[in-house]
Amino acid sequence: MARSEAETPLPGGDVTDGIVRVGDTVRRPLGPHSPLVHGVLQHLERQGFDGAPRYLGLDEQGREILTYIEGEVAGRPHPAWLADEQRLVSLGKLVRHLDDAMAGFAPSSAMLEAVAAPEIPGMPPAPDAEPEFVGHLDITPENVVFREGKAVALIDFDLAKPATRVDEVFNLCMWWAPFAPDGDRTRPLRGVDSAARTRLIADAYGLSPADRVRLVPTAIRRTERSWYLMKYRAEHDGGGWLRMWQDGAGERIRRRLTWLESEGGRLTEALTTADPGAAAGPLRGATSCDVGQSAGS
Ligand SMILES: Nc1ncnc2c1ncn2[C@@H]1O[C@H](COP(=O)(O)OP(=O)(O)O)[C@@H](O)[C@H]1O
Ligand SMILES: [Mg+2]
Structure with a gap:
């Protein structure tokens, strides 16, 4: 997928404000839970488990960078x-x-x-x-x-x-x-x-x-x-x-x-x-x- 710096809001969830897609990545704000989440995602990567996003680090705004996973996610109204x-x-x-x-x-x-x-x-x-x-x-x-x-x-x-x-x-x-x-x-x-x-x-x-x-x-x-x-x-x-x-x-x-x-x-x-x-x-x-x-x- 072509990389573009345009930010597209991802409103699917209920909880976290400010989630955006940037090219083939997702940017999400950090929270107190983030060190555990990053540890989990890095462990899963080492295990070769591909049913989770990869953690790619932090961007210039201090947001976590995750891989965007292509596919179908239930939006609202639910399918x-x-x-x-x-x-x-x-x-x-x-x-x-x-x-x-x-x-x-x-x-x-x-x-x-x-x-x-x-x-x-x-x-x-x-x-x-x-x-x-x-x-x-x-x-x-x-x-x-x-x-x-x-x-x-x-x-x-x-x-x-x-x-x-x-x-x-x-x-x-x-x-x-x-x-x-x-x-x-x-x-x-x-x-x-x-x-x-x-x-x-x-x-x-x-x-x-x-x-x-x-x-x-x-x-x-x-x-x-x-x-x-x-x-x-x-x-x-x-x-x-x-x-x-x-x-x-x-x-x-x-x-x-x-x-x-x-x-x-x-x-x-x-x-x-x-x-x-x-x-x-x-x-x-x-x-x-x-x-x-x-x-x-
Ligand atoms: N890594 C990703 N790959 C594909 N879609 C994603 C990814 N992260 C988030 N999304 C989309 O954005 C929506 C909201 O993101 P999510 O991380 O679930 O935030 P919330 O904490 O608001 O539930 C998801 O329901 C999904 O549709
Ligand atoms: Mg969610």
């Missing part, structure tokens, strides 16, 4: 192909490859301190599990690049943090199963069978039997924490976080929690049954709620 199951399976496999490639990356303590979750009064503790790698943890439709109907790359590693496989798969499910009541879903995902899609994701990722049982309790705890963390970000960081909070993000999180508490039994059943076809049929509408911690709200 119908968000519901496509082949794409979902390809995404589950891509995230598995990413997480496997992250093994062996040892971030510095300064990198980790900059992204550590704040202590917030009232916020329940994180699930009691040792992190397994630095996960992406923000696998929204706007952060996945597709080509020829397959997920080929993840972008926007700004929320990367130490994570377990369950944390990463929960994040994937939250956006793509999705874990939300119908009224809060993007149009193409209204009415889809979230339990069946959760199973597809877990199978594509290769989630272990023990981790399948942990998925719903982890989802509930992470969702409880996200209410406090989003509120904190809105109050302390402002910008896109404040816009999302003012746009009702806190209420949506509460509705997700209620949805997880009522659907959790069906999700776990779909994840653990020997025959996923059976789970998608007769179990529809089941209301088993044995899903670990409750919201207490």
Whole structure:
């Protein structure tokens, strides 16, 4: 592609202001998380993992320079192909490859301190599990690049943090199963069978039997924490976080929690049954709620 110095705004995401494309690169402002993100991207490059942008350094304005990845990213309004199951399976496999490639990356303590979750009064503790790698943890439709109907790359590693496989798969499910009541879903995902899609994701990722049982309790705890963390970000960081909070993000999180508490039994059943076809049929509408911690709200 011909190199041009013209800057084209890239408005796809919700959070970061001032992202532009310059030729075959993207320029993004730095934040406290940036040293970890650059470490992650450089590690992935050393591993030969090509499903992520390359970090090329800083430009004269102090912005990070990343390679632009050609392909299809869901814009708004969201395209119908968000519901496509082949794409979902390809995404589950891509995230598995990413997480496997992250093994062996040892971030510095300064990198980790900059992204550590704040202590917030009232916020329940994180699930009691040792992190397994630095996960992406923000696998929204706007952060996945597709080509020829397959997920080929993840972008926007700004929320990367130490994570377990369950944390990463929960994040994937939250956006793509999705874990939300119908009224809060993007149009193409209204009415889809979230339990069946959760199973597809877990199978594509290769989630272990023990981790399948942990998925719903982890989802509930992470969702409880996200209410406090989003509120904190809105109050302390402002910008896109404040816009999302003012746009009702806190209420949506509460509705997700209620949805997880009522659907959790069906999700776990779909994840653990020997025959996923059976789970998608007769179990529809089941209301088993044995899903670990409750919201207490
Ligand atoms: N490296 C990249 N390759 C291709 N497209 C990108 C890249 N980085 C950003 N984009 C596009 O710009 C949009 C916003 O960038 P993103 O890094 O996700 O910012 P935000 O923090 O606002 O979500 C993305 O949804 C995508 O459409
Ligand atoms: Mg984004």
